[in-house]
Amino acid sequence: MEEQQIRDFVYRVSNDEKLRKELTNSPDDVLRHESFSPRVAEIVRRLIPHLAFDTALATPLNWWAHGYTH
Amino acid sequence: MSDNSHTYVNQFAAQQSLLVERLQFLLATLQSDLRADVVRALGAEGKLLSLQRERDSSTQSSQIVGSWPLLTFLVAQSIAPEIDLVYASSVAVAIEYFICALDLLDDVEDDDQTPIVQTLGIARTLNVSTTLLMLAQQALLSLSQYHIPPERILLLLDTLQACALAAATGQHRDILAEQQPVQDFTENDCIEIARGKAGSLMRVAFLLGAICAGADERTREQFSALGELLGIAHQLDNDAHDLYYLLQDYPSNETLTGTDTIIPGVKTDLIRGKKTLPVVLAAHREDALQGNALPADEQKQVHQRALQDGIITTWGIFLLYHERARDSLQEIGAYVSVSPLLRLLLDL
Numbered sequence: 001m002e003e004q005q006i007r008d009f010v011y012r013v014s015n016d017e018k019l020r021k022e023l024t025n026s027p028d029d030v031l032r033h034e035s036f037s038p039r040v041a042e043i044v045r046r047l048i049p050h051l052a053f054d055t056a057l058a059t060p061l062n063w064w065a066h067g068y069t070h
Numbered sequence: 071m072s073d074n075s076h077t078y079v080n081q082f083a084a085q086q087s088l089l090v091e092r093l094q095f096l097l098a099t100l101q102s103d104l105r106a107d108v109v110r111a112l113g114a115e116g117k118l119l120s121l122q123r124e125r126d127s128s129t130q131s132s133q134i135v136g137s138w139p140l141l142t143f144l145v146a147q148s149i150a151p152e153i154d155l156v157y158a159s160s161v162a163v164a165i166e167y168f169i170c171a172l173d174l175l176d177d178v179e180d181d182d183q184t185p186i187v188q189t190l191g192i193a194r195t196l197n198v199s200t201t202l203l204m205l206a207q208q209a210l211l212s213l214s215q216y217h218i219p220p221e222r223i224l225l226l227l228d229t230l231q232a233c234a235l236a237a238a239t240g241q242h243r244d245i246l247a248e249q250q251p252v253q254d255f256t257e258n259d260c261i262e263i264a265r266g267k268a269g270s271l272m273r274v275a276f277l278l279g280a281i282c283a284g285a286d287e288r289t290r291e292q293f294s295a296l297g298e299l300l301g302i303a304h305q306l307d308n309d310a311h312d313l314y315y316l317l318q319d320y321p322s323n324e325t326l327t328g329t330d331t332i333i334p335g336v337k338t339d340l341i342r343g344k345k346t347l348p349v350v351l352a353a354h355r356e357d358a359l360q361g362n363a364l365p366a367d368e369q370k371q372v373h374q375r376a377l378q379d380g381i382i383t384t385w386g387i388f389l390l391y392h393e394r395a396r397d398s399l400q401e402i403g404a405y406v407s408v409s410p411l412l413r414l415l416l417d418l
Contacts, residue, residue, distance in 0.1 A: 003257065006386040011355065014379050043389045050382055 005040050006047075013051050023048055081411055082134065089139050090118050092159040093166060096209055100201070107198045108205075111170055111186055118166050137415060138275055139166040144412040145279025145293060151407075153283055157216050161226065161282040164209035165275050168230065171202035172237065172271070179245060180342065206230065226281055233274035240266020247345040252353040260347040261387075264305040265298060272301030289406060296398040300416070303391035309346035310384040317377055347387065352380030392418070 013019055022030050027048050031041050093112065097105055113119035118136040134140065139162035146158040174195050177184045187195050210226045243263050247255065276297035280290045356376035364372065396418045402408060 002390055003261075003387050006390065007257070007351070007383045010379055010383045010386065014375060039390070039393050043386055043393065046389060047382060047386050050385070 002037065002040050005036060006043060009034070009044055010047065010051065020051070023051065082140065082415075085140055085143060085411075086118065086121050086136050088155060089136055089143065089159050089162055089166070090121055092156065093118055093139075093163045096160070096163060096205060096212065104198075104201060107190055107194055108201055110189060111174060111195075111198050111202065112166070114170075114173075114184075114186055117170060118163075134415065136166065138169045139163055140415055141165075141275045141412075142279040142282075144409055144415060145276055146283040148409045148412050149280060149283035149285050149289065149406055151409075154216065157213060157218060158279075158282055160209050160212055160216075161278050164206045164226075164230070165278060167202045167206040167209060168234070168274070169271065171199045171206065172234075174199040174202070176241070179241070222281065222284070226278055229277050229281060230274060233270045233277070236266055236270035236273075240264075240268075240270060244344060248343045250345070252343075252345060252350055253357065255345045255350045257347065257351065260345060260350050261302065263345070264302045264309075264347070268301035268305035269298040270301070272304070273297035289402070292398065292402045296395055296402065299391050299395040299398055300418075303388050303395055306347055306384050306388035306391060310348055310381050310388060313346070313348045313352075313377065313384075314381050317374075317381070346384075348377070348380035348384040350380075351383050352376040355379050 013023060019030070027045065031044060034041070034044075036044060097108060100108060109119060111117075113123070116133045116135060116137070118139060121135045124135050139159075142165045143158050143162035146153050146161065174186065176182070177187050178192055178195055178199075190198065207227065207230070210223060210230065213223050213226075214220065240263055244267060247259075247263070273294050274297070276293040277290060280293040285293070353376070356373055359372045359376060360369070395416075399408065399413075399416065399418050
């Protein structure tokens with residue numbers, strides 16, 4: 001399940017300092033060793049700059065903002 | 071801005087003006103006091119009747135005015151480029167009424183002191199919402215004047231009712247969830263609430279466009295699926311950002327997911343204990359990390375980390391749904407000529 005792959009990876013990075021360093025130095029190598037689908041790999045690649053929580057999330061796509069979603 | 075962008079902006083403007091004209095035509099029969107309040111509600115930020123104010127303003131909002139009815143209208147035009155504009159705009163305007171009605175109900179249900187609630191008060195806000203729900207139906211019933219087959223009008227009404235019930239069910243689960251412990255919720259529960267609330271609304275905006283254009287069942291199902299994926303995606307995006315912005319200003323010596331802390335400026339959803347995905351993920355994460363009792367300072371670090379992980383994971387799942395929506399649009403593009411304007415609006 002793709003959702004679970006994303007969740008587990010974020011948690012592992014959060015807990016594992018060695019993995020965080022590897023991601024900083026050579027993200028492609030880390031992603032190569034994971035058995036991600038191309039779609040999940042691409043998403044994880046976009047998450048990497050945010051995993052240390054020191055890079056702002058992209059602006060929300062709020063063109064259709066509605067009360068139910070806020 | 072490129073020449074293409076200018077063309078897009080101008081084309082949106084033409085569609086928006088057409089929709090405003092149709093919306094005002096259908097309001098004309100309302101009694102004047104009621105109409106004035108309905109117009110106020112339909113003139114809130116991002117809604118169709120804010121168009122003139124937006125055009126007069128020196129600063130342009132990032133939100134496209136009337137994006138909901140534009141969506142319905144552009145879906146119909148993509149499927150049937152020669153579709154009668156009055157017909158398509160009547161269906162699109164029904165969506166604007168419907169979404170505005172639910173927005174007002176949501177404001178009241180969440181005790182949100184939005185400008186329109188502050189201006190009208192609760193009683194008038196509720197009555198305007200009821201009026202808008204009736205207007206949505208009236209806009210669809212008015213199609214009989216344009217020789218639209220009764221079966222199609224019935225299908226439009228039936229679809230609107232079904233999606234409204236699904237949205238109300240999602241909203242009810244969300245309200246009930248406020249009183250339940252966060253540990254009772256799973257990741258899947260949060261996605262299901264998002265599917266019911268936001269997914270149903272986006273679905274109906276796509277579906278009414280497809281039905282009014284006479285789309286076959288397969289095409290309707292494809293647009294329905296696209297709408298649901300986009301609705302869930304945007305809900306998750308908003309939930310991740312709401313908590314993210316809060317955490318940026320949040321004092322690190324407080325807890326957030328507890329029910330005993332009220333933080334000034336926090337979005338109402340969070341104060342009310344809404345079980346959004348990042349909040350639920352953070353709570354489960356914190357439980358897993360906590361294990362044995364920790365000293366107070368370590369507990370705070372664990373709490374902070376759990377929140378950050380919940381936000382990043384939610385944003386990742388948003389990206390996943392966004393990608394699924396993109397794939398869905400690509401599948402539709404194989405047999406429907408999706409207009410550049412619709413692609414621009416969807417931003418996929």
